[in-house]
Amino acid sequence: MHSQSIAQDYFVLAVTENGMMPVMRKDESNGGLVAAGFMDLLLNNVISENKKKITVEGGLIKGLEHLSSLYDYLAEKPRTTEKMMCDYLMSTSAKIKQLTADIGESLFEKHAVTKEEGGLLGRKTLYVPVNSYKEQTIESLKACITNQKETSIQNVALICILKETKNLNQYFSKYESSELEKKLKELKQNPENKKLAKMVNYVSDMSAMFFASMVIFNN
Numbered sequence: 001m002h003s004q005s006i007a008q009d010y011f012v013l014a015v016t017e018n019g020m021m022p023v024m025r026k027d028e029s030n031g032g033l034v035a036a037g038f039m040d041l042l043l044n045n046v047i048s049e050n051k052k053k054i055t056v057e058g059g060l061i062k063g064l065e066h067l068s069s070l071y072d073y074l075a076e077k078p079r080t081t082e083k084m085m086c087d088y089l090m091s092t093s094a095k096i097k098q099l100t101a102d103i104g105e106s107l108f109e110k111h112a113v114t115k116e117e118g119g120l121l122g123r124k125t126l127y128v129p130v131n132s133y134k135e136q137t138i139e140s141l142k143a144c145i146t147n148q149k150e151t152s153i154q155n156v157a158l159i160c161i162l163k164e165t166k167n168l169n170q171y172f173s174k175y176e177s178s179e180l181e182k183k184l185k186e187l188k189q190n191p192e193n194k195k196l197a198k199m200v201n202y203v204s205d206m207s208a209m210f211f212a213s214m215v216i217f218n219n
Helices: 006-014 023-043 065-076 081-089 095-109 131-145 153-164 174-189 191-218
Strands: 047-050 053-056 113-118 124-129
Touching: 006 023, 006 065, 006 095, 006 124, 006 131, 006 153, 023 047, 023 065, 023 081, 023 095, 023 153, 053 065, 053 081, 065 081, 065 095, 081 095, 095 113, 095 124, 124 131, 131 153, 131 174, 153 174
Parallel strands: none
Antiparallel strands: 047 053, 113 124
C-alpha cells in the first residue's frame, strides 16, 4: 500500500518499466532521489540544514534504514547541499548506485517492486515497480490534490520533487495538472497552511539549487 518514505514513493513513480530512471532526464531523476532521501531525513529531524550546510542531529530512525548510506555519508562531516549533490551525481560515483539499490531492496521486501537482471552482461539488478503499487501511490497523491485526503508535508515534498524533475506530468491529465497548480498556489496563500506553504517554497528552492549545482558540475 502507499505511503512509505518520500524516497521510496519517488522511486516507484520515477523509475520506468525497464527498472531504470528515464534516459532523457537521468541526472535530474537521480538528483530527485537524493533530494527525496534528504527530505526524509530532514522532516524526521535526523538532520538539519542551515545556510546550505547539513548537520546530522541524531541517529537514523526506524523505517529509514534504506537511507543508511546517505546518512553515513552525511555523518562523516558537515557538508553543503551542493557538495552532497555533486558527490552523488559524479559519473563514477558508487554512492547513487548504493542508494538506489538500498531503496530498491526495501521496496522489494514490501512487494512494491520486482527484481530483474539487466545491463550489458546481465549482471545488474534492476528494480521494476509493480503497476498496482504505482497506481495506488499516484492515486493517493491525486486524492490530496482534490481534498479527498489530508495534505501532508511528506506528500507536498514528494509532489514538488516529482514536479521539479519532470516525473509528475505523465501521471496527470491537463485538468489534473491545472488543479495541482491551483492547489500549490492555495497552499502558498492560505495563512492556515503556513507549514505546508513553507514546505512548497522550501522544496522548490532546494530543488532549484540542487539542479543548478548539477548543471554547474556537469559543465
